[in-house]
Amino acid sequence: MYRYTLLFLYLILMLGCELCYPSPTRGKVFHLGIGLSYAGTDVRVLRGTLNDAREQRKAFSSLYTERSFTSIMLLQEGLVCSDGSIGYDKTTNPSLPTKERVLSALEALVEDMDQDDLLIVTYSGHGHTDGSWVLAPSYDDGKIFTDTGELDESVLLSVQELSALLGQARGKVLLLIDSCYAGAFITESDASLSAIPENPDFLYKLYAAYFSKQEREAPFFVMAATTRDNTSKEPHYGSPIHGYFTQALLEGLGWDEQQQLLVTRKEYLDLxxxxxxxxxxxxxxxxxxxxxxxxxxxxxxGAMSLVLDY
Incomplete structure (x- = not known):
């Protein structure tokens, strides 16, 4: 017991309030919302993804009314043809989330960021088994699979590519991912304050987490819908349909979709x-x-959580 008491006192004296949360700032907030229904393509259509992207944008816009808020939306919706069929919207949609457009938008946002700024990226769509995002194809026919039955590499945005790009940001970055195998974006760790169970070595794990160079220098924060080995789901019925993860996330932000307003909270919100x-x-x-x-x-x-609002 004596060693735990000494360690606890040392942590308090050395770290103060910084242990749990980084100092919140009032910098600019940038948002990139990405949603794909896959209508008109050769993969399974998702019904809740566009709703997810649009409502998250509204929720964050309302959350940050007192700060500079800039949002870019890249959505793939499909095209209603004259005969009533659904076609691919490559030639009619200037905001189609192709890999080229997503990377271009992210590069521009990262370049505009200062140290006190926050970039929020939301993705609602299919995820490949390695966690890669399945984006809109550049071909007019909307084909995502090749003739051999494999996913076309040109539509996949990998964990490594995103990590390398977002790691250049001067401010904080938050990824909110509602896709299958999204846990591939999460570094394996038992150091998160969210995940530490009650056990005799709690303080030592806390100490190790805080002084872990890898965790302290993580380039961005991630919250994902599922683990790296499981799928993300949406209900078959409802109006509007949302992914299970995104529906709960919107409620956690305090967003009332029926009234289209943010419910007032009495205390700060962190990740x-x-x-x-x-x-x-x-x-x-x-x-x-x-x-x-x-x-x-x-x-x-990691030992710290991202403060979203206070």
């Missing part, structure tokens, strides 16, 4: 709190025997 809210309120189990019937959100590890 750890939002994560716990999602885990407790998403309308699908977080664990089970069959991965088809559950999904568990994941969050970046």
């Amino acid at each position: 750890d709190k939002l994560y716990h809210f999602v885990c407790e309120h998403q309308k699908i189990p977080t664990e089970g025997e069959n991965p088809v019937f559950y999904q568990h959100p994941t969050i970046t590890g």
Whole structure:
């Protein structure tokens, strides 16, 4: 008991309030919303992704009314043809989220950021088994699969590519990912304050987490809909339909979709709190025997959490 007391006192004296949360700032907020329905392509159509992207944009816009807020939306919706069929919207959609457009938008936002700024990137769409985002194809026919049945490499934006780009940002970056295998963006760690169970070595794990160079220098924060080995789901019915993860996330932000307003909160909001809210309120189990019937959100590890509002 004596060693824990000494360690605790040392942490308090050396770290103060910085232990849990980085100092919040009032810099500019940038937002990039990416959503794909895959209508008109050769992969399964998703019904909730466009709703996810649009409502997240509204929620964050309302959350940051007192700060400079800039939002870019890249959406793939499909094209209603004259015969009533759904075609691919390559030639009619200037905001189609192709890999080239997504990278171009991210590069411009990262370049505009200062140290006190925050960049929020939301992605709602299909995820490849390695976590890569499946973006809109550059071909007029909307084909995502090749003749050999493989995903075309030109539509995949990998974890490594995104990490390298976002790692150049001078401010803070938050990725909110609602896609299958999104946990591939999360570095394996037992150091997150969100994940530490009660055990005798709690203080030592806390100490190790705080002084871990890898965790302290992580280029961005991530909250993902599921683990690296599981899929992300959306309900079959409802109006409007949202992914289970995004629905809970919107509620955690305080967004009332019916009234189109943000519910007033009495205390600050940070990423750890939002994560716990999602885990407790998403309308699908977080664990089970069959991965088809559950999904568990994941969050970046480390001793600090991102302050979103206060």
